[in-house]
């Protein structure tokens with residue numbers, strides 16, 4: 001019996017790995033860690049596939065496959081439940097198991113079975129369902145991972161209050177996006193949303209930027225200027241990079257937070273303000289407080305509702321969805337045909353560490369849309385900083401599992417075995433004795449000698 005599988009983005013026929021599953025009455029589906037369907041047995045295809053988009057190579061996050069299954073993948077957990085389908089198929093019992101190979105999450109196996117208990121007419125799971133639904137502005141923020149869902153629910157709750165919010169997270173994780181969603185989902189949405197980047201304005205100008213100035217306040221102040229706090233009256237002010245605010249300005253900000261009033265630079269009139277404050281930073285404010293660089297009282301005033309945005313690395317399962325989102329968004333903006341990425345190219349993006357987070361992903365997709373001349377973008381079309389990491393991941397998948405767990409039983413191997421693997425890896429990655437030697441900090445002659453010794457080259 002022939003079984004179709006997907007390997008490296010291509011359909012291949014195999015009689016080996018999944019042969020036994022073909023004899024099962026139960027529907028069986030295997031989904032990899034990035035959400036791609038790698039295998040479906042005949043029973044699943046004939047009896048349990050209720051959405052045409054559920055096919056080999058499809059990503060489950062783009063199908064109507066049940067949330068229970070998506071949840072099992074994002075949580076890397078076993079989940080049992082009864083699904084009720086509105087058509088003639090009735091109740092189906094679903095069980096999922098996470099697959100771990102050498103402590104690395106590889107995906108899930110999903111088993112579908114017709115339920116004998118026809119009386120069950122509501123879904124039962126051992127997981128508590130999220131009862132709160134995301135509202136309009138938050139549904140636009142892409143992400144299905146548990147971590148981002150928690151952030152969005154917290155941000156939605158924050159939007160219903162007037163308390164100060166402090167958003168933490170590395171650059172490009174979406175802090176500004178979340179703060180806008182909080183504002184536009186709040187009762188202040190008709191008021192202005194005003195942003196100021198505290199890190200981008202020189203220390204001597206920040207006071208007049210925040211609070212404005214009166215005519216003649218300093219040389220060059222030819223007429224009165226309204227500051228950001230006045231502009232934001234009735235709305236929200238977003239203080240980005242709050243950790244960069246100089247200490248003397250921190251005192252003034254504290255007064256606005258406590259008394260809701262300030263004076264323009266060079267002015268005597270006290271101005272009342274009605275502004276909701278959302279601050280953001282990627283700096284460690286707690287450490288700054290300890291070192292005396294950030295006022296403790298201001299820290300507590302700001303940190304009323306803390307929201308931590310995870311890096312993209314911490315929620316890799318959102319990468320395929322974000323890729324899809326940016327392809328649609330950017331190709332529309334640039335008036336270009338949407339590109340397609342091969343399954344392997346998506347996997348490659350999945351394994352990259354994304355130091356610049358979602359912004360970096362957005363920029364890469366834009367670059368691919370602008371430069372791509374092919375129908376399908378392959379791994380070789382991706383920037384080398386991304387493919388280098390992928391090569392190492394592939395090496396690991398082929399058996400090289402890192403120095404400590406080099407042997408499958410977890411024991412250390414002989415020193416020479418490590419050396420051989422390192423030389424092999426370096427030559428594969430850098431192609432020449434010279435470059436490999438440079439990377440390893442040894443001479444090209446040593447690399448060449450060792451490569452011969454271990455029969456890596458003739």
Ligand SMILES: Nc1ncnc2c1ncn2[C@@H]1O[C@H](COP(=O)(O)OP(=O)(O)OP(=O)(O)O)[C@@H](O)[C@H]1O
Pocket residue numbers: 140141142143169170171172173174175176177178240282325358359362
């Ligand atoms: N979950 C998401 N869904 C869709 N787009 C996102 C998401 N997260 C971030 N983006 C996009 O990524 C880009 C960077 O986001 P944003 O400017 O909000 O990050 P940031 O954390 O404020 O960055 P910085 O700290 O550098 O100011 C923006 O174009 C934003 O629209």
